[in-house]
Amino acid sequence: MKVSLTGSLRSAAGGVDSIDIIAEDIRELLTKVLERFPRMEEHMDTGIAVSINGEIYRDNWGEKIPQDAEVFLLPRLQGG
Amino acid sequence: MAHDTSFTNQDFKVVGTRVNRPDGVDKVTGRAKYGADLSAPGQLVGLFLRSPHAHARITKIDTSRAEKLSGVKAVITSADLPDLTGGRQIDVLENCMARDRALYDGHAVAAVAAIDQQTAKKALKLIKVSYEILPHVTDVDEAMKPGAPIIKDNVFTSGVDPKPKKPSNVSKVSEFGHGDIEAGFKAADVIIEKSYKTEQTHQGYIEPHACLATVGPDGAGELWVTTQGHYTYRTVCAALLGMDIAKLKVTSSEIGGGFGGKTHVWVEPIALALSRKANRPVKVVMTRDEVFRATGPTCSTSMDIKIGAKKDGTITAASSVLRYQNGAFPATWAMLGAMTSWACYDLKNVHSIGYDVLCNRPKTAAYRAPSAPMAAFGVESTMDLVAAEIGMNPVDFRIKNAAKEGTRASYGPTYGPIGIGPTLEAAKNHPHMRAKLGKNQGRGMACGFWFNFGGQTCTDLNIGSDGTVNLAIGTVDVGGARASMSLIAAEELGIPYEQVKAHVADTSSLGHNDTTEGSRGTFSSGMATIFAARDAIEELRKRAAMMWDIPVEAVEWVEGEARAVGNKHSNLPALSLADIAKRAASTGGPIAGHNEVVADGAGVSFASHICDIEVDPETGGTKVIRYTVIQDAGKAIHPDYVEGQFQGGAAQGIGWALNEEYIYGDDGRLQNSGFLDYRIPVCSDLPFIDTEILEIPNPNHPYGIRGVGETSIVPPLAAIGNAVSNAAGVRMDHVPMSPPRILKAIEEANG
Amino acid sequence: MSSVLVDTTVNGDPVQFACPTEEVLLDSLRDRVGLTGVKEGCGTGDCGACSITLDGQLVCSCLVLGVEANGRKIGTVEGMAEGNTLHPLQEQFIEHAALQCGICTPGFLVAAKALLDDNASPSEEEIRFALAGNLCRCTGYDKIVRAVQAAAKQMRKKK
Numbered sequence: 001m002k003v004s005l006t007g008s009l010r011s012a013a014g015g016v017d018s019i020d021i022i023a024e025d026i027r028e029l030l031t032k033v034l035e036r037f038p039r040m041e042e043h044m045d046t047g048i049a050v051s052i053n054g055e056i057y058r059d060n061w062g063e064k065i066p067q068d069a070e071v072f073l074l075p076r077l078q079g080g
Numbered sequence: 081m082a083h084d085t086s087f088t089n090q091d092f093k094v095v096g097t098r099v100n101r102p103d104g105v106d107k108v109t110g111r112a113k114y115g116a117d118l119s120a121p122g123q124l125v126g127l128f129l130r131s132p133h134a135h136a137r138i139t140k141i142d143t144s145r146a147e148k149l150s151g152v153k154a155v156i157t158s159a160d161l162p163d164l165t166g167g168r169q170i171d172v173l174e175n176c177m178a179r180d181r182a183l184y185d186g187h188a189v190a191a192v193a194a195i196d197q198q199t200a201k202k203a204l205k206l207i208k209v210s211y212e213i214l215p216h217v218t219d220v221d222e223a224m225k226p227g228a229p230i231i232k233d234n235v236f237t238s239g240v241d242p243k244p245k246k247p248s249n250v251s252k253v254s255e256f257g258h259g260d261i262e263a264g265f266k267a268a269d270v271i272i273e274k275s276y277k278t279e280q281t282h283q284g285y286i287e288p289h290a291c292l293a294t295v296g297p298d299g300a301g302e303l304w305v306t307t308q309g310h311y312t313y314r315t316v317c318a319a320l321l322g323m324d325i326a327k328l329k330v331t332s333s334e335i336g337g338g339f340g341g342k343t344h345v346w347v348e349p350i351a352l353a354l355s356r357k358a359n360r361p362v363k364v365v366m367t368r369d370e371v372f373r374a375t376g377p378t379c380s381t382s383m384d385i386k387i388g389a390k391k392d393g394t395i396t397a398a399s400s401v402l403r404y405q406n407g408a409f410p411a412t413w414a415m416l417g418a419m420t421s422w423a424c425y426d427l428k429n430v431h432s433i434g435y436d437v438l439c440n441r442p443k444t445a446a447y448r449a450p451s452a453p454m455a456a457f458g459v460e461s462t463m464d465l466v467a468a469e470i471g472m473n474p475v476d477f478r479i480k481n482a483a484k485e486g487t488r489a490s491y492g493p494t495y496g497p498i499g500i501g502p503t504l505e506a507a508k509n510h511p512h513m514r515a516k517l518g519k520n521q522g523r524g525m526a527c528g529f530w531f532n533f534g535g536q537t538c539t540d541l542n543i544g545s546d547g548t549v550n551l552a553i554g555t556v557d558v559g560g561a562r563a564s565m566s567l568i569a570a571e572e573l574g575i576p577y578e579q580v581k582a583h584v585a586d587t588s589s590l591g592h593n594d595t596t597e598g599s600r601g602t603f604s605s606g607m608a609t610i611f612a613a614r615d616a617i618e619e620l621r622k623r624a625a626m627m628w629d630i631p632v633e634a635v636e637w638v639e640g641e642a643r644a645v646g647n648k649h650s651n652l653p654a655l656s657l658a659d660i661a662k663r664a665a666s667t668g669g670p671i672a673g674h675n676e677v678v679a680d681g682a683g684v685s686f687a688s689h690i691c692d693i694e695v696d697p698e699t700g701g702t703k704v705i706r707y708t709v710i711q712d713a714g715k716a717i718h719p720d721y722v723e724g725q726f727q728g729g730a731a732q733g734i735g736w737a738l739n740e741e742y743i744y745g746d747d748g749r750l751q752n753s754g755f756l757d758y759r760i761p762v763c764s765d766l767p768f769i770d771t772e773i774l775e776i777p778n779p780n781h782p783y784g785i786r787g788v789g790e791t792s793i794v795p796p797l798a799a800i801g802n803a804v805s806n807a808a809g810v811r812m813d814h815v816p817m818s819p820p821r822i823l824k825a826i827e828e829a830n831g
Numbered sequence: 832m833s834s835v836l837v838d839t840t841v842n843g844d845p846v847q848f849a850c851p852t853e854e855v856l857l858d859s860l861r862d863r864v865g866l867t868g869v870k871e872g873c874g875t876g877d878c879g880a881c882s883i884t885l886d887g888q889l890v891c892s893c894l895v896l897g898v899e900a901n902g903r904k905i906g907t908v909e910g911m912a913e914g915n916t917l918h919p920l921q922e923q924f925i926e927h928a929a930l931q932c933g934i935c936t937p938g939f940l941v942a943a944k945a946l947l948d949d950n951a952s953p954s955e956e957e958i959r960f961a962l963a964g965n966l967c968r969c970t971g972y973d974k975i976v977r978a979v980q981a982a983a984k985q986m987r988k989k990k
Contacts, residue, residue: 006256006491006492007256007419008239008253042238053494054494054495055680055683055780056493056531056682057534057680058534058535072492072493074492075254077416077419077531077598078343078416078533078598079340079449079532079533079597079598079599079790080283080341080343080597100925101928103933104925104930105925107936108908108921108925108930108936108937109868109908109917110869110907110909114867114870114934116867116870116871117861198851283968285932285934286870286966286967287870334933336872336935337932337968558932559932560931720928724931724969727973727974728969731972754875755872755875755878755966760966760968762964762966763958764956764962764963766959766971768977
């Protein structure tokens with residue numbers, strides 16, 4: 001499935017704005033992204049959020065990703 | 081255990097009614113206990129010594145004379161605070177206590193604990209700090225210029241390729257957007273390009289930070305503290321002090337306002353460190369001056385906005401360049417501003433870039449929908465300029481370009497069902513729009529967007545032997561959560577609201593709960609409460625089955641009681657919650673329900689505001705004549721408290737728009753660190769604030785709840801900017817629009 | 832450290848405490864008498880969270896010295912209810928959801944009571960100006976004003 005990258009995550013992936021990955025849940029997705037792009041490590045610390053069909057998930061490795069879902073990797077966000 | 085979190089579109093019995101809150105009597109009688117209201121036998125007073133310089137190297141600190149003063153039990157400097165986090169939390173630690181450099185006026189350099197206030201003050205005077213004053217910079221644009229003093233020599237701009245070799249005050253560059261900006265602007269009939277500035281503001285909670293810290297020689301400790309997140313405080317303090325999380329019990333006092341400023345630690349780790357060193361309880365209460373100088377205000381900003389549109393009102397391209405001042409430690413507020421800039425609109429070609437910049441100012445923190453209000457000021461002001469240029473009504477212009485379900489958000493993902501369209505339509509049709517405007521009065525409107533979050537949550541529901549229910553939640557109650565959670569529990573169990581008593585549990589009594597921020601309180605704890613109640617219902621059915629000696633499949637829970645169903649058993653009289661609870665000892669012991677969840681799918685939130693402002697052309701003074709907030713709440717569990725959030729956010733936005741700002745002198749010191757000169761709105765400044773709650777259900781919550789706490793601070797800066805500009809006849813581009821600024825703008829326009 | 836003995840009446844009860852001469856009444860009430868209903872929001876008389884009445888006059892207790900209370904009558908939020916009957920203002924604040932975090936509420940109640948004791952039928956403008964010395968950051972004052980109006984009406988009915 002196509003995983004779109006936003007903001008500064010793109011430069012950690014060598015400048016591309018989307019990558020192709022097969023993953024069943026968020027944990028698998030993040031593990032594979034890190035394997036392919038070790039530079040993502042610096043963002044893992046500050047945190048990455050995953051948007052699945054427009055809904056933003058800040059935690060929860062177990063969240064399943066439907067194969068036809070629209071997936072975005074976003075920086076982790078905070079409110080106040 | 082996985083639960084189905086989808087919206088079920090049910091009718092409600094108690095949810096949505098305006099009940100009295102359970103903590104109301106305590107708060108109107110003065111019994112409620114806030115951060116500074118608890119004392120312990122033998123407690124010491126903790127006070128801080130703070131840098132009077134905006135930027136200085138600390139060459140020496142001599143605490144010997146302070147330590148020898150009779151009555152002083154502990155003195156702490158950074159020498160007592162090694163970094164135990166491997167660098168991960170060094171910024172937090174360094175902000176709590178300066179290490180080799182004082183980075184802003186007010187930065188803590190030492191702390192003492194003594195038997196009373198007088199002795200502590202004397203001790204501070206006996207601490208000798210040798211400073212080597214360094215050049216400072218407090219303005220965001222100045223800090224970006226080559227040659228500006230570098231705040232941190234280990235910060236290199238991230239988000240640029242290749243990685244820079246020289247340190248910079250720009251800690252991060254973030255870009256978002258899609259489409260072809262160049263082509264978009266080429267296709268425009270009208271292009272408006274303008275720059276804006278917003279000054280720094282503080283959340284302004286009336287209760288200063290305060291805590292009572294006790295750490296014993298066995299490494300166990302307690303912290304009573306005013307906070308938005310006692311679990312987060314526990315995690316951070318334990319990490320900084322090398323304590324075990326389970327051994328640090330943090331109890332959240334009632335909180336006297338937070339708005340994001342109490343999501344981070346400021347004095348708490350030091351209070352614990354003092355207590356550990358002295359082996360006595362230490363009470364720390366910040367003064368108002370300290371709160372302004374040394375906690376976490378929001379960013380000041382500078383930005384460039386550009387919008388291109390066709391004559392028919394279609395926006396063809398939109399771009400924002402944002403520069404946000406983060407204080408002395410790297411943060412990602414500009415990134416957040418870049419993400420939210422254009423979120424209200426359906427744009428084919430959009431680009432936003434955010435620069436996060438260091439300055440010699442306090443470490444910034446979240447302020448209610450952090451970063452969004454400033455970007456909205458620039459965007460929504462420019463939207464009005466474009467509408468005027470095209471000759472289109474500003475509301476219609478926004479309606480034409482509003483995002484809707486299926487729109488690609490400017491920050492990336494596609495929207496599900498959202499409320500921007502409905503709030504704009506409601507604004508257009510609101511009676512406020514038809515109210516007559518008097519002399520020197522102008523009307524303005526604006527829309528705003530904010531994310532909502534879910535997060536780690538758990539809830540305990542325990543049923544007493546008389547059938548009344550204790551509900552333990554872990555999200556701090558900032559404005560009515562206990563009432564809302566009680567309503568939800570009562571709704572699920574089918575019992576009267578008065579039969580439920582909610583309280584906020586301490587960290588030893590309930591599992592981790594994320595901070596009350598991101599408008600997540602009602603959404604997350606609400607979800608956990610629903611499932612904890614359903615969990616309890618399963619248990620209640622089992623107990624009823626046991627009492628009747630029938631299979632549990634023949635038991636239903638309806639309207640607060642167990643009913644036996646089916647041909648064989650339906651003649652059995654129903655059992656109420658109280659009936660079953662009375663027999664709990666015989667049927668298996670105490671009856672409870674529990675739920676742990678990472679609540680997600682909180683969705684996003686939109687609002688539209690309308691305001692009328694009168695400007696006195698001779699003094700630049702302003703008067704708020706009329707103000708209306710229209711916002712989507714998904715489902716208003718307790719309408720009074722939803723209205724309260726709308727009105728409170730609007731009031732903060734009004735203060736920010738018209739009067740509040742941090743004023744720094746040439747010496748880099750904060751000039752107005754008190755409520756006299758940092759002037760927040762008072763009762764006589766405001767009219768009644770009209771509210772309209774829209775309910776477009778969130779498909780990812782059983783009750784359709786959306787977060788409401790933050791979005792209402794996003795539109796005011798721009799709504800007021802537009803109103804003032806219309807009233808004064810000149811476009812305002814600098815917030816706050818205080819009388820001197822308005823007067824200056826009028827005079828400049830008149831030549 | 833030398834302390835002065837202060838004899839005062841608080842909410843109708845005789846109270847005695849000792850305090851240093853430089854201590855403000857706000858601290859004396861909170862730390863010596865144990866009445867934590869008065870709050871320190873600023874310490875400089877700008878926020879009204881420490882509002883009390885001194886011989887019936889509304890003052891900021893952070894601007895009064897503890898020793899100045901000698902021989903005088905102090906009224907705080909803790910003295911507003913009569914037995915277990917809440918004052919109409921207290922009732923209406925709850926009824927109208929005129930509080931969110933509640934930190935400013937004691938100050939507002941004392942100030943609003945001082946207003947209504949002096950003026951039983953204040954206009955909206957009179958209410959707003961009378962309460963302009965009390966800061967609230969949560970509510971935008973809307974429901975506070977409504978609560979005071981409702982309490983005034985309730986109190987006029989009783990008479």
